[in-house]
Amino acid sequence: MLIKRNPNGIDIPFSSEITPRAVFEARRTFIKQIAFGSVAGGALLDLLSREAFAQGAGAQKLAAKTNPAFVVMDKTTAYKDATSYNNFYEFGTDKTDPSHYAGTLKPRPWTVAIEGEVKKPMTLDIDSLLKLAPLEERVYRLRCVEGWSMVIPWIGYSFAELIKKVEPTGNAKYVEFISLADKKQMPGLRSPVLEWPYVEGLRLDEANHPLTLLTLGMYGEVLPNQNGAPVRIVVPWKYGFKSAKSIVKIRFIKDQPKTAWNIAAPQEYGFYSNVNPEVDHPRWSQATERRIGEDSFFKPKRKTLMFNGYSNVASLYTGMDLKKFF
Numbered sequence: 001m002l003i004k005r006n007p008n009g010i011d012i013p014f015s016s017e018i019t020p021r022a023v024f025e026a027r028r029t030f031i032k033q034i035a036f037g038s039v040a041g042g043a044l045l046d047l048l049s050r051e052a053f054a055q056g057a058g059a060q061k062l063a064a065k066t067n068p069a070f071v072v073m074d075k076t077t078a079y080k081d082a083t084s085y086n087n088f089y090e091f092g093t094d095k096t097d098p099s100h101y102a103g104t105l106k107p108r109p110w111t112v113a114i115e116g117e118v119k120k121p122m123t124l125d126i127d128s129l130l131k132l133a134p135l136e137e138r139v140y141r142l143r144c145v146e147g148w149s150m151v152i153p154w155i156g157y158s159f160a161e162l163i164k165k166v167e168p169t170g171n172a173k174y175v176e177f178i179s180l181a182d183k184k185q186m187p188g189l190r191s192p193v194l195e196w197p198y199v200e201g202l203r204l205d206e207a208n209h210p211l212t213l214l215t216l217g218m219y220g221e222v223l224p225n226q227n228g229a230p231v232r233i234v235v236p237w238k239y240g241f242k243s244a245k246s247i248v249k250i251r252f253i254k255d256q257p258k259t260a261w262n263i264a265a266p267q268e269y270g271f272y273s274n275v276n277p278e279v280d281h282p283r284w285s286q287a288t289e290r291r292i293g294e295d296s297f298f299k300p301k302r303k304t305l306m307f308n309g310y311s312n313v314a315s316l317y318t319g320m321d322l323k324k325f326f
């Protein structure tokens, strides 16, 4: 496919438009069935619409216009994989735990308190967040520090839009994202694998980078519980654990915050955690990754890209030793 590079350092496919989850899925089934010769002639269209109907039923739709400047050309991960292979330790540490147990999370009503070094602290509910800026669909790579990756069509807008609204003071140098920690909704909190609540953080300039996405949906729908409903952050050039789920509090602060994984294993998980194939995890290489849904004997692992392929963020780290600030 013909592609061009854009200023965000990611690949843009030539045409793109809002693609609801049902249509992604229908297309996949459709291609599979063509490959196996099980579909012919007039059955094609019928199959497409039936699939779309069957798979789209249930979840709440969320309309958004695709922003082609933020769409990677990689094949999108199947919705089924993106919603059944998850890390969300508040619901257990197995990959399938969140899809099995996150049903107890109540994503509405929900509020996010924004406080700290801001001129306009505020508490916003989900409807206010949905209206704060135009919703965009963006297809990002997500690279977990464990060595697997996915490609997900998120829905949201640049976190910078929210930063503008609350007007950080001159003392604001970092942003802290705090996830819900409610034992009644989250069975995983009984286990001390991490210090609860789950906390993540960014430097203010990282938080202000247009790629940093305040995320309210995926695959044309509101976020499924296991993916961090009703609101999460997505920072595509960093390892997945920087993208905190089910956020209830956002604090603008002066000093670098302590973060959940850094507290748990400081020698393994640094504050920055930029995707970097040249800096190995102490227990494994970060040079390659397995794209979920792509497993096969013939498929070699993919090479992990510097900053997960989002090369234009490099300017955020000019003069920094990324081996030291891992």
Ligand SMILES: Nc1nc2c(c(=O)[nH]1)N[C@H]1C(S)=C(S)[C@@H](COP(=O)(O)O)O[C@H]1N2
Pocket (backbone or CB within 6 Å): 082, 085, 086, 087, 088, 089, 090, 142, 143, 144, 145, 150, 179, 198, 226, 227, 228, 239, 240, 241, 242, 243, 244, 245, 246
């Ligand atoms: N609150 C919270 N956020 C979290 C996690 C978590 O355990 N708790 N796991 C992180 C990790 S390790 C990854 S890889 C991504 C996974 O996001 P996904 O399940 O939507 O693909 O969420 C991140 N956000």
Ligand SMILES: [Mo]
Pocket (backbone or CB within 6 Å): 087, 143, 144, 145, 146, 239, 240, 241
């Ligand atoms: Mo992860």
